[in-house]
Every structure is written in structure tokens, then in C-alpha cells.
Amino acid sequence: MNSTSSRRPQTAAETQDRVRAGLARRYRAERRFRAYGIAAITFGVAFVIFLFGTVFSQGVSALRQAYLQIDVFYDPEIIDPAGNRDPDDLMVADYQSLVRASLRERFPTVEGRPALRELYSIASSAASVGLQRRVTADPDLIGQRERLWVLADDTVDMFLKGKVSRSAPEEERRLSDAQIGQIDVLESQKALKLRFNTAFFSNGDSRDPEQAGVRGAVVGSFLTLLITLLLSFPIGVGAAVYLEEFAPRNRMTDLIEVNINNLAAVPSIVFGLLGLAMFISFFGLPRSAPLVGGLVLTLITLPTIIIASRAALKAVPPSIREAALGIGASRWQTVVHHVLPLAMPGVLTGAIIGMARALGESAPLLMIGMVAFIVEVPTGVLDPSTVLPVQVFLWSDLPERGFVERTSGAIIVLLLFLIVMNAAAVVLRSKFEKRW
């Protein structure tokens, strides 16, 4: 600062000059700040678009799957040689042969074991499962002929989706020239095409990509979150109400408050270890169960819900409490009739944030065994199951090309879940919001 500007202005004109001299600098600073802000937002939006773009471009193809149309003859000689329609025999019969026979019928010229093996591998090994289901459900089908769609093998699926190059040398692709020829024939007969992938939504996990679905993980996530919500919402809101409205302010409550804040920052895998030691080793609850997962996630979400609920309760104007107390409402009535309803939007936001975090949590669930390979779709909270983020983690680790798109597909399902939850939060908020 030079000597003239450090002198305090004496007259109004001098003051005006001084103000004018600084104006340009002040506006420049403001413009600079705005530019920083716009840059930061652009940067963030670009990343989000990139993320969603890659996930969707990779995952959308998981919604379609190659299906093969076969004319199947339910040959009584093969599936029911004894002829007594015994359900146990029908369960374990050789349906694979039926699929193979139908493929042989379509390509009668193919001969020799290696060539036939190549032909058979166009259909998924899961194709026979569909046949088995149909026959056990309706044994009258035996001896009849039927035309139906079954899953094609995942290499065929990849080929139809253009992920196996026709021009690559034969020994470098997973389909032989003969197989490609057969695929072309089937396609021209409209007996092989990409259809909506129902298996992805109706099946549990599988080692075969074409059979693997998210149903098991979705149901597992749902059951786990249900337990989490049922436990953490009432406990969290109850704790917040007690601490905020009833507890005396003393050293003990200060200590509890500090600890709750610290718990919110504890890495989630630590809670997983705690869950393993407490719920599984000590209480003997089953491994990999949504019940245990829900208990662990409850521990993780509780601090978030308590902190958010306390903030929401604190934001309710004291005048409302005084109004209720002033006409003789008890403290409990004051809280239940007035304070809690007004705090509800904030409480719900906290709960949804906590639940969203729980939905995306995978590390602690690995510790309690929800990482196991589970084919069956869980039917209860004690059945072994996995959850969506863990399913993503599992699939991302597998070498088959088919699992790459399924990984992204599972991420899309996970994101849809989150969007639905957030939409629910917005709806609930606006429902509870009261204008002053």
C-alpha cells in the first residue's frame, strides 16, 4: 500500500474515489469465484456422465440374450424308459439328449464326435433345465413334440452381440468356422436371435454367464435392507428423540454424543468384524444370512440416522415446544404430536441416506459370509444369500466375457434401486413438509 492510499479519506469525494478504485478488483474476485464454481460443476457433471455412460453402454446389452429355438421331442425312451411317470425319475432324466437330438435333426449332415460336440455347444447347458421343468410340471408332454426357445451358449450370445470377431483367425476365437456357419443358418431360419433377457431377472447366480441372474442378489438386498430399516429407523429415531428432548445435558450425554459422531466415521469393515464376532460366533446366527447382514448394516446406519434426526429435531423452533407445554401437554405429547411430525422430513432424509449407504455397502458383508456363491434365490431372512454390490464384486472378478456386461447390468439394477429410494424420499418429504 502506498502513502496516499493509506491515508484515511477526508471528504466524501475522496471516499468515492477510494471506493471506485477498489471496485474493479472486487468484481474481478467475484467473477473469478463464479468461474471456479462453474468449472467445478462442469468437472463433476462430466464425471457423472462418463460413469453412467460406461456403465449403461456396457450393461444395456445384458438386457438382451441369445435364445435358440428348438423342436423338441419328449422321447419316452429317453426320459421315462420305465414308463411309470415317477416324479423322481423325471427329475433326473437325461434332458440334455433331447436338446442334442433336436440339434442333430436340424443339422443332419454333421457327423463325428468333435463336430457334434461343437454343434451341441451352441445350446446352453442350461437348456435342458427348462425342459426338465416343463416335463415335471406336466408329464403329459412325454411323447409329444414341442417348439420352444431355450438359452443359447454365452459364446453364441457374445457372437450375436458382435463381441466375437468373424475375421479373427479361427484358433484365436472361441467359435469354430463350422459353428459360425451353423449360427448363420440358424439366424437365417429365425431360430436364433437376441430376445429380452428374462433369465437375468429370474435366476440366481450361476457359473454360466447365460444363466446368471440378479434375482438372488435383489431379493437378498431387499431382505437385508428390510431388516436394517425395521431395526435402525425406530432405534435411531428413538435414540435421537431421547438425546435431544429428554436427556439431561451432562458429561454422560456429551460422551455419548462424541461416541455417536465417532461411530459414523468408523470404516464399515470394522462393523463387519464386529458382526462376525458377535452375531455369528457368539449368538450363533447362520452365516451369509440377510438377518445378520441387516444387523450389521443397522450398526452402520444407526449413527447416520441418529445424527440426522437430532439435527432435524434441533431445527424445530422452540416456540412450538413452548406452545404445547404452555397448554399442559406432557413432554411426550409435545414430542409426538408436534416436534416429531415437524422434524419428519429431516428424519426421513437421514434415514434414506443411511439406507442408501447400507444398500451400497459390501465390505462388512464379505466378513459375514454374504460373498458365498449362492444359486438359490433366498426365501427368508435365514437363507444364505448375497446382495447386489457383492454380486457386482463377484461377477467383476470372473473371466467370461458374458459376466462383463452382467456386472454392468447389476450396477444398473443397483442404481435403479437407489433412484427409487431417493424418489420415495422426495415424495415422503413433500408429504410431511409443513409450510410456516
Added chain:
Amino acid sequence: MPENRPSPPIAGSSRTIGSVTTDNPVFACRDVNVHYGDKHAIKHVDIDVGRSEVLAMIGPSGCGKSTFLRCLNRMNDTIESARVTGSIMLDGQDIHDRKQDVVQLRARVGMVFQKPNPFPKSIYENVAYGPRIHGLAADRGELDEIVNTSLRRAGLWEEVKDRLNHPGTSLSGGQQQRLCIARTIAVNPDVILMDEPCSALDPIATARIEDLIDELRESYAICIVTHSMQQAARVSQRTAYFHLGDLIEVGETKKIFTNPQAKLTEDYITGRFG
């Protein structure tokens, strides 16, 4: 009406000038002290509140008049650091006695606050809330009756009768304050405490509230804290002047404003400070 109960004696050390006692008081406060942590906010206050009278409490900001008012329905209980000592007798029963339930006390001693604070519910629900939690109405018809009467007595009925299900917060400031008064009288209190009820209102709304106070005086004892000396002069029969936690002077309003005995009172009402 309870039997005539003489005013309890006052300790000889009282420094308050004027007539602290009344005949057959509703409230008889003796040697009331309030501490906020280390701060001694109310010092050895003795005062009676008579039936069917309006007692105005005046004094400069921070003199403790609101604090004292809040002692009368134990509203200070909600402030963690506040400690109230001394005896406050409501019809001969100490309100700090273990036998006195605080919920019952507050139903009997209603309060109207500085800023209108209707519940963010309908006008009807605002008035009906008190009777409902205390179980005063047997059925919907009785509840309607209570709401109707309370709103009429608060002079609000004509303005809101067609929109009882509108939110209470949609009313103007003055209407909101009358709604709060209706809400208070809906539970049939003996005493109504008013903590600067007009400080957030315009002069017309203020005039309506003052008229209302005058009408309500016939049925209720009213204690009003006010910063406006004109208001105290207009609505009250007795006036108490507080200064820095001391009750300096109590007397008939006319006497206090025309012929104050204490130097501090005189300085305040003549506008030398405050």
C-alpha cells in the same frame, strides 16, 4: 370460587415499595429467586396476584420480568441451567410441591407468548388440541362447542368461522395471537400469563388484544409483561416494576404512573432510561 384465603406474611427483609399483597390472592409468591447458572436473575421477589385483576410487569430489558412470569407456570423447568427457589402458592398449594403435577399446573395457568406460535395445523385443531389432550370433551359435538366458545371469547370467531380447517399459520399476526389466546382459554385456566403479547403486532392488532384482555379480566387473573408503559397503564389494575432482578415497586397502576414512590420507578416511567 375458592374460599377467601389470606395472603401469607412477608419476610421483614423485603425491600419492595408499595402494596405487595392483595386480598384472597390467586398466586402468592414469597422470596422467589431464580438463578441461571451463576447469574442471579430474580432476587427475593414477594408479590401477590389477585383474582380478576390484570397485573402488569414492566421494567427495562433483562430486568427479569419474563423470567418471573415463567416461574408461575414452571416454564423455567425446560431451561436446564435455571434454578427456582422460594415459595409460589397457587390457591394455597405450592406449585413446586411434589403433589403438584406440572402438566396440571400448566393446564390451570395458561400462557401466551411474545411471538404468536400457533401449531402448524388447522385453526380448529389449534384450539381443540388442549381440550383433546386433557380429555375435556366427551364427543365431537362438545369439542366443536369448546372451539366455538373459545374463538368467540377471543374475538376471532367472525373472522375464521368459514375457514376453520385452514392452517393457523395462514392468519395475520394479530389473528394468530388471538388464536393463541383462544387456544389458552379453551382449557379453562384460572390464570393467563402473557409475555409481551403485542410486541410483534401493529397498533390496530394491539388495540384489539388490549380490548380482549379487558374482557377476559372478568373471568381470569392475567399477568402481562410489557415494554409499553402506555399498554400497562391502559390494561392493568396493578403494576410491578422490576429492575435488575429486584422487584422495586408494586402498586395500583394509577398510583405507579402518577405518583411513583421509588426513584428508579420514577426515572423509568418518565423515560429517563429503559
